[in-house]
Amino acid sequence: MSNVIHASHLTLAYEKGEKEIIKDANFSIKKGEFVFITGPSGSGKSTLLKALYGQLKPSEGSLVVGGLDLANIGKSKLQELRTHMGIIFQDYKLVNEWTVAKNVVLPLMIAGYATEIQDTQARRLLKHVKLADHADRYPLELSGGEQQRVGVARALAKNPVVILADEPTGNLDDYSSNVIWDLMENACQQLDTTVLVVTHKIPTIFSLPYRHFIIESKGVYEVH
Amino acid sequence: MKFIKNHLMFILPLMAILLGIEFYLVFDRTTNTYEKGLKEGYSMLVVSKDPMDLSQFQALNAHISSLEKIKRDNIVSEVAEGVSKSTSKAILKALPYFYNLGLDSYLHSSGLEEIKKDLETDKNIKRVETFGGSYNSSYRLFSFIKFTLKIFITFMTIVSLFLIIKQMEIWKYAHKERMQVMEIFGAPLMLRSGVLFKVAFIDAIFATILVSAIFLYVKFYWAAQSGIDIMMQNQEVLFRLSDIGILFGSAVLIVIIAVYSVVFSSKGVQE
Numbered sequence: 001m002s003n004v005i006h007a008s009h010l011t012l013a014y015e016k017g018e019k020e021i022i023k024d025a026n027f028s029i030k031k032g033e034f035v036f037i038t039g040p041s042g043s044g045k046s047t048l049l050k051a052l053y054g055q056l057k058p059s060e061g062s063l064v065v066g067g068l069d070l071a072n073i074g075k076s077k078l079q080e081l082r083t084h085m086g087i088i089f090q091d092y093k094l095v096n097e098w099t100v101a102k103n104v105v106l107p108l109m110i111a112g113y114a115t116e117i118q119d120t121q122a123r124r125l126l127k128h129v130k131l132a133d134h135a136d137r138y139p140l141e142l143s144g145g146e147q148q149r150v151g152v153a154r155a156l157a158k159n160p161v162v163i164l165a166d167e168p169t170g171n172l173d174d175y176s177s178n179v180i181w182d183l184m185e186n187a188c189q190q191l192d193t194t195v196l197v198v199t200h201k202i203p204t205i206f207s208l209p210y211r212h213f214i215i216e217s218k219g220v221y222e223v224h
Numbered sequence: 225m226k227f228i229k230n231h232l233m234f235i236l237p238l239m240a241i242l243l244g245i246e247f248y249l250v251f252d253r254t255t256n257t258y259e260k261g262l263k264e265g266y267s268m269l270v271v272s273k274d275p276m277d278l279s280q281f282q283a284l285n286a287h288i289s290s291l292e293k294i295k296r297d298n299i300v301s302e303v304a305e306g307v308s309k310s311t312s313k314a315i316l317k318a319l320p321y322f323y324n325l326g327l328d329s330y331l332h333s334s335g336l337e338e339i340k341k342d343l344e345t346d347k348n349i350k351r352v353e354t355f356g357g358s359y360n361s362s363y364r365l366f367s368f369i370k371f372t373l374k375i376f377i378t379f380m381t382i383v384s385l386f387l388i389i390k391q392m393e394i395w396k397y398a399h400k401e402r403m404q405v406m407e408i409f410g411a412p413l414m415l416r417s418g419v420l421f422k423v424a425f426i427d428a429i430f431a432t433i434l435v436s437a438i439f440l441y442v443k444f445y446w447a448a449q450s451g452i453d454i455m456m457q458n459q460e461v462l463f464r465l466s467d468i469g470i471l472f473g474s475a476v477l478i479v480i481i482a483v484y485s486v487v488f489s490s491k492g493v494q495e
Contacts, residue, residue, distance in 0.1 A: 053408065055408075076412075078410075079410040079411070079412055080410065081410070082408065082409055082410030083409065083410040085409075085410075087408055087409070093401075093404075093405050093408070094405070095401060095402045095405055096401070097402070098402075106405070106406065106409055106411075107409050107410075109415075110406065110409055110410055110411045110412075110415060154409075
């Protein structure tokens, strides 16, 4: 199976010449794999995720996502790559002046889908995350768990090749967290999407086989 | 209410800049007409021993654009009233030639002095009278009004630009979140800035319409009834149809600069 993500001697730092957050990391993630990345606070988990969606360029080594080396990627290629990613944030990052339905279909809007298709997909996705009757509401009218389900629906909207999730259940109660994990497991299982989750701890109830990487002392190591 | 306030906060400074531009255009056209009047009303007197034509004067200084010969017979008939014909003929023979010279532009008094010097290099020319005193006071007053208005327009534009920068900060705050989220999901620049462009573009249209309406009112109602000579005489140049294009073009340019500044400063993910 082909690698969706491949890091080779990857070093990440916020400014050139500054202290490295990740140093000389080597790992590969294949299509359809579910991956957890854990590590103590400030170890560089979110930094690695930022690098994976092109917000931070590698200062050394290479980071290839979907066949594109993010160390040397141009603006338009990066934009194109991001349209094949579903990104989930701990603080949801929903557009508060948009309705739930509009938030969900953002990736389709960017891809230029017709309004009718967007409407149909919004209904389907919101039904999938059990928010069918919330389509016309605004994010701030929803609970944290509901907002994160909107975030997951948005991430799934365009059947992404890879889902990157940064502490997706960090602000949620157990019930909401379990709903989110279920949704991501389903995406991985049914759509063969690669899911990479940065989290403090791996959920106790998790049915899928997964890989586990830990970030420690600037290195990224696989836990077997 | 908030919606109207948000729009007004961009429309008003934009209007101030457009008013400045339109003031400048109107003032420029009005002063050009006035300058033309001053230029046409001015001539310098030249006295020469022998007759001269325009090309000879122009060879001495290129600013000379017209020549009017003062009839010597009229001078003699006034000077030699009651004298015999032969005496009158002798006076006419001894009398030099008089010319009124017109200039191609409205010059500063130093320019007039230069022309005078050039003319006096010709030995045939006996005397040059520039009437520099009255000319100079008109010129100074005219220059002062022009300068004052330019300062006022510049000041108005600077203050308005600051207000627009303030509004850009509000835009940045209001639109940053949406633009960042869209950027993360791969939206191109035009799509990210689309909403902001729409808002700003509508404001640009409103500002142009309002400024045009003010000047159309001034042109067709106020100027005609003002009783101010310069307004009534120059009613035609107070506002032209082409000004709408200039105003709208300027407004759109300001909008493009403002929106792109906001879009480019909103890059990256806020932690």
